[in-house]
Amino acid sequence: MIRAHDVTFAYAARLPGEHPQPVLTGCSLELGSGRALAVMGPTGAGKSTLSYVLAGLAPRHTGGTLSGTISIAGRDLHDGPPEIGSVGLLFQDAATQLFTTTVEDEVAWGLEAMGLAPEEIGRRVEASLTHFELTTVRHRAPWALSGGQQKRLALAALWAMRPGVLLLDEPLGGLDPEGCAEVLAAVDSLREAGTTLLIMTLHPETAHQAGTVALLADGQVSPAMPWKALAKQETALIQTGLLLPRRLWPDLGPRGGDGNAPAIEIKDVHFGYPGEAEVLHGIDLTVRTGQFVALVGRNGAGKSTLVRHLNGLLRPRSGTVSILGQPLAGRAAGTIARQVGFLFQRPEQQLFSPTVRDEIAYGPMRLGLNDVQARVDGVLERFGLQDVADVPPALLGYGAQRTVTLAVLAALATPIVVLDEPTVGLDGRGLAQLLAWLAERREQGVTIVLVTHDLDLAACADRAITLDAGAVIADGPPAAVIGGCA
């Protein structure tokens, strides 16, 4: 069903005078009809590129140069892109591949492009919505759905076209545990229905799903092997930067700090977006200086909304937030940045400077800190960014962008740091970098508030707090809190 031989692909140079960037170098891959294979590779290994190449999108729509032979779903790609509907590609970012205004129109779009008769389209839309359990949201706008629903909708739209081959690029990326379970069940059902599946992922749990795994590293795909055989080669997985087993984590362990002065005091905070219903219902919390607090709870529980109150990006409808003894009311978010550093999700959307150096210097300069140059140099070195210091951050790969966002936070050296889902989409190497930095912060007595779905990470904290439907429902030592809710 998929046969790729000696495939080499390079993107065009990013900047004039630079060399083209090779991603795949002599990649070979074979997958029989009705089989499933996971291609595992760390961030930047070329997983998305491989899926674009196989789907016939690269280099046609991306630019770059391709050599080698590929045949997929009975078509030699030398002769043109695959027949419409024969190869389905689930993009990593589900939201950008949904482009119509209602769920059912989304499923119908590809069928209309195939030129099917209206009755047949109706039948397939129904079948697809039912199969992926989307009938109740059929009239909703795709972008108003949860992450798990968006992925299922994208799958439903592909599946309706009856593809012989489905390429899934990081199908669980950016999902909460609930969304992961939903999508895993959907992928499982596709597998049982005999669809040929190629899954690109950096997560062992996802790869496990396929049963058979190949590694993508240094531009090449290893021979496929059963999952169990690969799981035994832990050292290799650690070396490629895919894995960081729990036992190799730096010590983030509990340090107490119960008697310290309060760093964050939240008193009876109520919040709702203007003109909408309340989403936080009277939150009371005190975080002591030097404490490491993990905030857990399902999607939509109000975790991100709550932490955005800590640096003044959101203001309570009623109640007060104080940082280091000072109430935030009346202070601009920009002035709170001196005390509270914030790491957002989606790094690619928050880098705006012409070079990495400027990006890191932005915060210290805005805050009028006096040793900007030294700070920037120190941080560039600490995160190994010297080589890209003069490159626009927007042109860096995803992994490097994540590093830059961490460096940006480090340069501010705030006594409190707030991290919103910092481990999502990180490979082993990225995780090691994040944890090492967090361990340093711990050493220096920095107060850490961390929103996460990763219960292993939450277990390292001094204290875990579970939020549900805008209220604190559990607060205490992680073992008690997480043990209680998992």
Next chain:
Amino acid sequence: MTVTFDTYVPGSSLLHRLDPRVKLWATLLGLMAAFMLPGLGAQALFLAGIHLLLVAAGIPWRRLGNLWRQMAILVILILILQPFLRPVGREVFTLGPLQLTVGGMLDALRLALRALAIAFVVAALLYTTSQPALVSAMVRLGLPYPWGLTVSLALRFLPAIQDLYHTVRDAQAARGWVAEGPLFRRLKEHLPVLVAVMIGTLRMSDQLTLALAARGLETTRQRTTWRALRMERRDWGIALAATLAFCLFAWWQFAN
């Protein structure tokens, strides 16, 4: 907070269920009528009629109030400025070159009512017609499919771009950005935000290109339409009634 560009108020009234092509046609007639209405009384009646229509279609008063508020500035500007631009009729007072007249004031009132009538006629279309329906009506009326797709993509991605803008602004605020100082400096501070939004938008459009291609935008096959618009007898009836009413009104207007 995302402002969505969708003004549609879901419902199942007759106005909601009417074929969007008929609604486009009726809107066109309504707009022409708004321009042709002779006197203040007729204009007020027309405006009241559209209000009745909207309320009967289940549009909440709150929405109508919002539209009044949005139109308020324009209406007030017209009422204040227009009388001095065209002074006719009996004079009320003169202040230097400015002359306020009764005719001028009536003129301003007429113009303001016309602006309101236009706004509410368009609202009657947008409040009761979903965007996909509107786009498919335009495609069926001869707009080439790629244009229709472009319109719906714009409607889909404008809120996403707006979100992106807020994300970048938040990221800057979290790193010490404060809106202060003279206007020019504030604008300059805004530049990086716009650059970041532009880069983000380009990235999004790259992804979109791939997504569209992956689902067969470029296929040479003839596209079909799942839910073809079909004119029911009721649709024809209303289209005919609206046309007749307009002709009658126009005839009466010119005959007098």
